[in-house]
Amino acid sequence: MSDSVITPKEAAPRLSSLFSRAYLFGTLMLGGGIMLHAVETYITATLMPSIVRDIGGLPLFAWATTIYVAASVLGSTFVAVRPKSVTLNRCYVFGAVLFGIGSLVCAIAPTMETVLVGRAIQGLGAGFLVALGYAFIRFVYPEPLWSTASTLYAAVWGIATFLGPTIGGIFAAGSAWREAFALLIPLSILMAVSAPKLLPSGEAERVTTKTPFLQIVLLVAAVVVLSFASSVDAPALRSLFAASAVVAIIAAITIERHTEARLLPAGTMRLTSPLARVYLIMLMLLVTICSDIYIPYFLQVLHGVTPLVSGYLVALLALGWTAAAFATANIRGRRANRVIVGGALVEAVATALLVVTLARHNPAGSLPLLAIATVFIFLMGFGIGLGWAHLVTHVLHLAPAGETDKASAAITTMQALGAAFGAAIAGIIVNTTGLVDPGGTEGAVTAARWLYLLLAIPAALGMLLATTLPTGKATSAD
Structure with missing residues (x-):
């Protein structure tokens, strides 16, 4: 197609x-x-x-x-x-x-x-x-x-x-x-x-293949092992779990490239495939957005916000996603690709700017500082929302003949993997950079700075990949 x-x-x-x-x-x-x-x-x-x-x-x-x-x-x-x-x-x-x-x-x-x-x-x-x-x-x-x-x-x-x-x-x-x-x-x-x-x-009409059992087991194992890595205290054990997850992912990709029992549509294990780049952009944007799981904690510990209010402040991220999706719903063609690039840029910059707004001790509960941090939380969601629907449309158009079901299901797989990997990576970062040791306000500030600095990188890489998306006739397995 x-x-x-x-x-x-x-x-x-x-x-x-x-x-x-x-x-x-x-x-x-x-x-x-x-x-x-x-x-x-x-x-x-x-x-x-x-x-x-x-x-x-x-x-x-x-x-x-x-x-x-x-x-x-x-x-x-x-x-x-x-x-x-x-x-x-x-x-x-x-x-x-x-x-x-x-x-x-x-x-x-x-x-x-x-x-x-x-x-x-x-x-x-x-x-x-x-x-x-x-x-x-x-x-x-x-x-x-x-x-x-x-x-x-x-x-x-x-x-x-x-x-x-x-x-x-x-x-x-x-x-x-x-x-x-x-x-x-x-x-x-x-x-x-x-x-x-x-x-x-x-x-x-669709292409049917054997169940990609090995790839599924390896990806689920990678999610579970990374979750262990985010929760253990010993640095050596954390590194071992993280390395094991990387090995599992590499093994899944290797098997996917050489087997007929595929998890993804044909050709999507090569970066020369436009469809592969769309999936990778989705994954990267979701990994960045999942840094939001610690926002309520940092709002409460560093800014003195109540649990209920912090929950609704982080909900502004989803509101930003929704607002952006409505704002760009009618955009088509080349402009849609520009929106994807711009959205990834907004998400990356907003995440990085939380380093100087959210990741600060604000014991007096300064409203201007909190308001600025809240704007960037909203913009994180706004950025991913700008291009998400257009990425989905790319998947539906780029899917090889007979594999649209597989291509559509892979969107959900990317969402689940992005959420799982993003949450696990966020856990590894904060636990390694001071959230638990030394802990307290000092640990929270250090952990927040590293978290939002490092997790802005995937969205930035997604922006670069988005500049390569096709606007003319192409197939997913070019």
């Missing part, structure tokens, strides 16, 4: 087009699947302190996220390598059912270990639902609406950023975390029942 795009002369569709009679139910189902995943992500983050207070398991706290992300990689991969007899709308049913089962397990969990089992099942279902959101775009909407549909997903995440903590906070305040998980079960059932009726089957 070529990477031809709508020329600027053509009238750009509006977001409201997605809610016209022809596309309304498809929009509600696809947006609903992503909303279910997004809201649950923020609900769980808010509920985890209540969960560990109730049933214990503080040492396993971080694994509630790690195991969820790892399982979502598996779910998104199945969408691409599913048997020919399994249609996309049937995959949607599987995903919704798995999400509901995982929520039920979490709701009745007597121990943290059981919660982790539920989170793994939830993550598997979420991987299905998010991957299908992208895979269904070409079946539900005509080509001029592809970029607009991607913008809608950004809007969903923005809404979830505010809904999730609010819902989670309400249930957490009453120690009703089990009820919060139970609330997701009927929604999952409704979506599973509705999928065969409201979504097309999604059948199309």
Whole structure:
């Protein structure tokens, strides 16, 4: 499939087009699947302190996220390598059912270990639902609406950023975390029942390959090992885990280049492939944005901000992503590539400038300094949001014939890997540069400076790669 795009002369569709009679139910189902995943992500983050207070398991706290992300990689991969007899709308049913089962397990969990089992099942279902959101775009909407549909997903995440903590906070305040998980079960059932009726089957000619089992195992292992590296205290052990993760990633890439059982579309293991560069840009932008996981901590420790306020301040990042996605939804052609480059630059600069704003001790709670830091938090999200929908559109246009499902599912895989690697790398940086030792205010300042300085680099590299994206006819395996 070529990477031809709508020329600027053509009238750009509006977001409201997605809610016209022809596309309304498809929009509600696809947006609903992503909303279910997004809201649950923020609900769980808010509920985890209540969960560990109730049933214990503080040492396993971080694994509630790690195991969820790892399982979502598996779910998104199945969408691409599913048997020919399994249609996309049937995959949607599987995903919704798995999400509901995982929520039920979490709701009745007597121990943290059981919660982790539920989170793994939830993550598997979420991987299905998010991957299908992208895979269904070409079946539900005509080509001029592809970029607009991607913008809608950004809007969903923005809404979830505010809904999730609010819902989670309400249930957490009453120690009703089990009820919060139970609330997701009927929604999952409704979506599973509705999928065969409201979504097309999604059948199309596609290239089928064997399941890329080895690559999946190696990538999941890399995520898990990096998570260990971010949490251990001994520098030597941390280095060993980090090196092991690098070895696992290299092994996965090597196998992917020489096997017929591929995880990614053909040709995407070479930087000469435009599609490979799009995926790499996505990954780098996400690694940088995941430095946000420590923003609430630094706001509270260095600036004296309350936990509730710090949660909503970091939510401005997602709001920035959503605002930028709406602002650039109608851009097409060469201008879209310029927006991707500019967005990566904004994200890199905003992240780096947190070194001199957020990474400072502000015991008096100076509002001007805090306000400037807040602007840069917003701009981090704004930067990635400027180009994300256009990167998604590039993937759909550049996918080789018969491999669009695999290319679409790989977007979710990149999201999951970017989030997992970004969080783990952030943990390694802060734990190595003083967050724990010497700790306190001094350690927090040093750790914050190194974190935002180093994690601005991936976005800067993504900007350089974005200057090489095609604007004319090309294929992913050139």
